[in-house]
Amino acid sequence: MIFLVTPFLMMAQDGKIKLSGKVLDETNAPLPGANVQLKNSSKSLTTDAEGKFTFSVSEANGVFIVSYVGYKSKEVRILGESFMEIKLEQEATTLNTVVVGYGQVKLKDLTGSISTVKLADLSRQPVANIGEAIQGRAAGVQVISSGQPGTNPTFRIRGTGTIGNNDPLIVVDGMPLNGGLNQVNMNDVESLQVLKDASSTAIYGARGSNGVVIITTKRGTVGKSSVTFDVSTGISEATEMLQVLNASQFAALHNEILNNAGLTPNPEFVNPSSLGIGTNWVDAFFKTGFQNNYTFSYMTGNDKSKVYTSINVFDQKGIILNTGYKRYILQFNSDTKISDNLKFGNSLKLNYDVKNSGDFNIQNALLSLPTQPIYREDGDFSGPIGQPIYSGDLDNPIGKATIVENSTKGYNIQGNIFGELTILKDFKFKTLLGAEANFWKTRTWAPSYSWDNKVSQNAYLAESSNQAITLLWDNTLTYQKKFDNGISVTGVVGTSAQENKFEYINGSIQNFPSENTQTLNNGIDQATLHGSGSEWAIFSTFARANFDYKSKYYATATVRRDGSSRFGEGNKYGTFPSGSLAWRISNEGFFKSKTINDLKMRLGYGITGNQEIGNYSFSSNYNTYLYNFNGTYVSAAVPTVLPNSNVKWESQEQFNIGVDASLFDERVKVTVDAYVKNTNDMLVPQSVPVTSGYSDIYVPYINAGKIQNKGIELVLNTKNIQKGKFLWTSDFVFSMNRNEVIDLNGDAPLITGGLGLNYNVSRIQEGYPVNVFYGFVQDGIFQTQTEINNHAVQVEGTSSSNSTSPGDVRYKDLNNDGLITDIDRTFIGNPNPDFAGSLNNTLSYGDFSFSFYLQGVYGNDIFNANRLYTEAMSITTNQSAAVLDRWTAPGTSNSIPRAVYGDPNNNNRASSRYIEDGSYLRIKNITLSYNIPVDFPGKKIFDYAKVYLSGQNLYTFTNYTGFDPEVSSNGIDNNVYPLTRTVSLGLNVGF
């Protein structure tokens, strides 16, 4: 604590004493707008443009509290001095400095819309991937995770901006990350920022339009040495388990299915109730999952060098039989000061991970017959016996999940080395050389089996070897100067060059004489061999200028020019400008609020691009195929895709307006943002007629579409109670986004959401949100034949087994033409949420701390495709317990139709029957932690020791009937690996 004090002159004036002072920041520059409050009174004022203040007090003692956003508040005792200089210290850097592209900005000086995520508490969440940990924590950032071990989550920042690739750019330690977030250990992350509006992302030009996630890993700190050890262990299970029928219920259903179609029921099912419970396949398929996470790190720093090293081991067994994930990460960061003006550093990450699983199929586990045991008496897996119409036709899902070996092994290195040279005091030149190498191998070994009717005669082995190498070279020149007239200027000029090459080779073979030898050399039949590769390159130049007048008026302008190998000849380079302004109203003379400590308004506009358009869309190619003459093979060169040499990046313009405020002595911090994002030149498939001779299915993409996203984000951080040892803080995040397809280059919609042969459930169409659901509308169930006769014609036939009959679904005749045809389909749901929110409450008392995190979304629909199979009641498979409420006679159900083999009325068609409300509110995380007292008498062994209990996804309030309402970003639940509920116990120790 440094504060300078100079003599105080008592000046009596009307009995009042005038105290004056000056507030400085950590660089000894004056700090205007700082808040000076007389403790235990309501008197407070703010410092002027020179950081000075003058207080009138009645007595010459007491305490001032001086505070400023981003700085530690300081209490200053009045000691009879007349003029004080008070120097404030910055707050912990993670919250104070925001990493933006190619630079850093103080939180208080931000002009764009950037979300910062507090990481301290996140590392205690029992999740494998940092993406899952930030779900709900940043306004406008939607994170969709899958429960499958080793998968990376999907991000959507401010809505779905394109029908192509929506993934944001992820930058780790200054390098764009090519592999997934699995390469980053959560415990190594120092800060995570999400750049959301164009004025922040434009510096990334043609890769900025989906948003940018910037991750910085820990580096050593000067004067501090520490060794840390973090360990946690947890167990998990599915958040919800589905109920299916038992053996006697299934037999009764199956009899009904066949009888209603005029077929002979299974003689073995003549007495359903005698069959009892039967096999519980779901129980055998899902197990308790386990995960262990260990991180060991050490760091040290002095004024010459700083080092941070860590090693992480993560081991997870999934909740589905025979699925798992193991990961090892080594992180090594160092900074070295050669001289006052020259510094070098590096960041290096080595990572090895293994994902393994059997051939698991969740739908098949639900559909297997309870009348079939899992094993036969000889210990081998069972299969259907006899006619498929009685015993089904499924491969034993437990068997397939057990005997098949699928594995993916990844070896990744990401590292960079940089040098920074200070020139002429105000200029800094930095050059950064980075490389990322990803190698991954996959292997599938499927042994032969003979499970009653289901026989796979030959064992099968497939292997692949893939590599992707990315090189980066960035150069920046930064100028930073604070002039005496109150203007601060920061300027950055730079270039960035990046190149990537991807190659793969794969092969497979079948029929192994001995299944003990499992290499490609040992197989006999049907050898296949494939291999190819692709590459891309980007070269860019960029510049940014920040102006700051007395922390009151800000202006930022950026421009970036990107050249990409993906763009066609005429469009090789794109220019992406942006600008933003901010106004700290609370520093204005006219602003005299006592409650509002800081009020800033921001306005920004910019243009960014999306270059994820495929590596070679512009090129005109012949593919090579085989042909033959007289039995001899020859090659044929054929054109397939109509060339589009004009293809270029998608561009997006975004307009953002925001307000940041802190109130009540900074106990309340509010940020509100409103934005409009227009994606123009969106790549949409070209409508190519067959007469051109080119494929009308494999078509080129042309820049002709438009999508709009607009929304509002709100973040509220409050310190509710801060009294003595007790602290209660809350964080509330709320986002609302509306998405609409404005133009698709023609009226024809794009059909998406494919679930198999000619079965599609969603569309992309002008005037509607992306991937809106499209199908028939169910209007109850026909109870009697009269109702069928009075309604539009559905399926005509000769008997109840081949035509629409009582118990079948009635579909609305939308065009009133008396026939139910494909024209009677309409928009039946929207997978995009209306809004998302989260609320985190942290209470701490002394060494105990308790946090309670709620997260939810509202207004989105889900197409529950699993029900297509589990409620079909038309073939021989087990069904969900929901079918116990099916229609059996008039009045028994108005929603679930009759059971009939062959489904003559096509009750299974894509309709509102399968659309469910996907809104949910989840107790996302509860963490209880305790700081073990470490001050032993005499010796201090530990710096800190914290033990904690954390539960993730503990309970979900939802009307959704599937496993979990968090399905994919297109809202379709088709065999999605369910999310898990995990409870873990952990220990963080620091020396």
Added chain:
Amino acid sequence: MKYLKIIVLVVVVFASTHCSNDFLDKAPLDTINTSNYPTNEQELITLVNGVYQPLQWPKLYNLRMWTSDIMAGNSIVGAGGGSDGIETQDMSNFVTSTDNQGVLDIWRGPWPGILRANIVLSVTPGMTIGENIKKRSMGEAYFLRAHYYFILVRYFGDLPLITSPQSSDSELYPERVSKDKIYQQIISDLEKAAVLLPNKSEYSGSDVGRANKGAALGELAEVYHTLGNNWQKVVDLTTEVEGLGFALNANYSDNFNPATENSVESLFEVQYAKDGGYSFWSNENQASWTSPFMGPRGSNFVGGGYGWNQPTQEFINSYEANDSRKAVSILYAGGPTFDGKTYNATYSTTGYNVRKFLVPLSGSSSYDNSPLNFPILRFSNILLMKAEALNELGQSVQALVPLNKVRNRAGLPNVALGLSKEAFRDVVLKERRVELAFEGQRWFDLIRVDNGQYALDFLHSIGKTNASSKHLLFPIPQIERDRNPKLTQNPGY
């Protein structure tokens, strides 16, 4: 020291801002860049090979072309029953709608071939290569372009006429021109091909099977035969073909045997090879589907065996007694064993299956490796065309010569003298029906005779009362008209 820093800075900045232009030039690694291809004979030949490829597709000869026999009433779909092959069932029941998937499939078949032929025709003249390959390649491209248009014009009528390669700068949405103009183009292309192409006898090794002079002349005869307005031309052309060394095989079955492919009777056939593989969606090199699709269902006679194309009783009745072709073309109860196995009439709904194209398991062990080529033009067709043409010219005595050659090969006696023109025509048409059964020719015969009235009369007589004059042409697929509104629809749809 200060200046050193600045020099280093400037050098680095200079180097990094002046990346060579090549840095951003990346071309695909596994495809050929069209701008510098072909540069020599070998590369040109690969482009020419690509022009043949659509013939192999299920969109054309591997499925749709022979299913036209079902539409023509020679057989029924059969298969698994129910909605299996529903698009073909609809076509054969004449309830074809504008979104019929089979019609869309056929529409998708020839146009890529036309594009590829146009590419060859535009790049070849400018190449400096040997005259032989140059002429041959141009000839092959002309022949195939004419062939693809011939398929399209007979099924769909008026068409857009595209004679140069398309790109995104072209008029991608052309109008239809009258079929007379299309036929003029076909005739002109075939005449050029006949001059440029070598004789079949000049091909050897892995060139056997390429388009040849006989094929061009024979197809030209077929065109005039279809148009029916110049029978003398038909006679002249078929006579010219006769002089090129083609002859009937001793056995009818030799035409459909993988061991005797590209025989002396074959003018042009679609080439298939053993390890092509099977994929309903793939356009790549294929094995033949005729054996797996037409094999009797549940019989284990052949690899696959889906039971398509089951001949009707009415068709079987059209075989005369002692016609040796019946035992080659048809599987029937009481007939000769196939690969040692006895046929059972229960394998099929009609009691019959097609035998002609089946390859025993020793030649094709599974559903995806039948190597049997598919006949497009055989010498017996040339003879029958000559017979029909001579009859139309009133020369019924001379017409008997080629007709009887075909009949004699089938073990049938000569046709009697003294038949009227109409009666003789009926005899020839009946002979064509039996000789060329299931080779995709019957439908084209039905619609050309008597301006299609022959088709309607015949179809009504076998109970297809739905058939009307609009059904003599397919509708232009709706999805194509949605993309190109300038395409008018055929009348009645």
